[in-house]
Amino acid sequence: MYRILLIFFFATLCSAQEEPDILSAHGGVFRALDWTNEELAEISALHTTASHHKLMQYVAKKLSRSDIDEISRRRIEKFLKLKRPPKYLETFLSESDRKQLLQYHAAGDFHKYAVLLFERIFELPKSKAIGALRYFGHNFEADTLENAECYECAVSRLAERLAR
Structure with missing residues (x-):
């Protein structure tokens, strides 16, 4: 129950943020x-589906074919x-999840997008869920969960506090 509240908090947090210029x-x-x-559309799709491993490969390939200054490189x-x-x-989301994320994003339903993403994060083992939170920039929440004596209790307290 408390995980659901925490997921909804993160969903609200993510849906309130504006999408920046790529x-x-x-x-x-x-x-x-x-x-x-076309390349920007592909980058957007990879980012939207949390396919960061593929995104890194895509950018590295583009960089290898580009003639840019050394500092920028x-x-x-x-x-x-x-x-x-x-x-x-690379594998915490299924292909079905990734397709669903694209649909939610295209429809502008960032709440459902975030709910699905965070549901999958919290299905990971504790250390990996904390690592995923850090990777996605949710360091405070990761610290709170990491430093807790009882992970489930911390998820519950965090959900209660954030739901207010």
């Missing part, structure tokens, strides 16, 4: 590359190295 994300590090509309390479997703995030 090339402004991550400090604009990817602006140096010359993107086509190093910035992108550094980003790709530092932001590499944990291996288990």
